Amino acid sequence: MEKYQSHLKKTAVLYGALFIICLGLLVWQVVLLGAVLQGSYAEGFVAGFRLSLTFLFCLFSAINFINIMKAIRNAEYRKKMYISDTDERKRVIEEKTSAAYRNLSLPMLGVATVVAGSFNHTVFFCLVAVLLVQALILMGCKLYYQKKY
Amino acid sequence: MKTHIPELRRQRKLSQEELAMAVGVTRQTITSIEVGKYTASLPLAYRIARYFGLSIEDVFDFSDVEDME
Known part of the structure; x- marks a missing residue:
């Protein structure tokens, strides 16, 4: 303590x-x-x-x-x-929430990027940048945790 | 996973809050374990069993795990 x-x-x-x-x-x-x-x-x-x-x-x-x-x-x-x-249950809830958020947000962002490409190029490039950064963070975290465990 | 925690608590006239404080988790965690919504980790299962002075097998029902073998 x-x-x-x-x-x-x-x-x-x-x-x-x-x-x-x-x-x-x-x-x-x-x-x-x-x-x-x-x-x-x-x-x-x-x-x-x-x-x-x-x-x-x-x-x-x-x-x-x-x-x-x-x-x-x-x-x-x-x-x-x-x-x-x-509290271990709280940690499990946080981990599951993060996983669910990631699994939903990345594909939705991908769809939004494709749709935005048909209407506005500035929004399209903004979304591509966000998608790339998120994918890089995801890959970085995966590599880190693969080494850790 | 089924547990014998509610019976053990009743025998010792212990509230969920008291057990939770003694083993270092929140009351909600004890509730979830008792109703089978959440499976305790090995360290927590050990702490609960130690608190009641029993072995892990006496507190938690591993019949589901045995059926999987």
Whole structure:
């Protein structure tokens, strides 16, 4: 459990740093927002998306930081968090979910790429790039785990 | 896989939550094992059996595995 506590301390530092970075980015984007809103609809949409994503990261890191600090201070809560983090059924669910997602998303992306090729070349090349990157990540992971096990 | 965990718990007046905390898993994992939706890993099966002071074969029913031979 002491090893887990030191892992929690390191994670708390990481989440704290992430929160500060995201907060900085958030303030910077809010300052810039006035100028962006003078531009086109697309520019405003992109700025809004970026702002929402940064806000979500900020919220995510703050919630995790608070939770971890609570676990560091409270032994009972820490044990519950450890059990939840290391629960084998949860891991199986995550592995199965990832496998199902991969098996569905890659063929669907392939179909979408073929269909997009008939309508818009920019979208087609974007989807080809995404497909290639995903396939490379998949192959890299497969090679890594074949060596590991 | 069938298990004798519900009977063993009842005999010892133990809740799923208490057993889960003792063997280091969530209550949902114990529920899934009891209803046969999830098969425990070997280390977890060992921890559960050790907790009840029994062997793995006394806690888990391996008749399905034997039928496959």
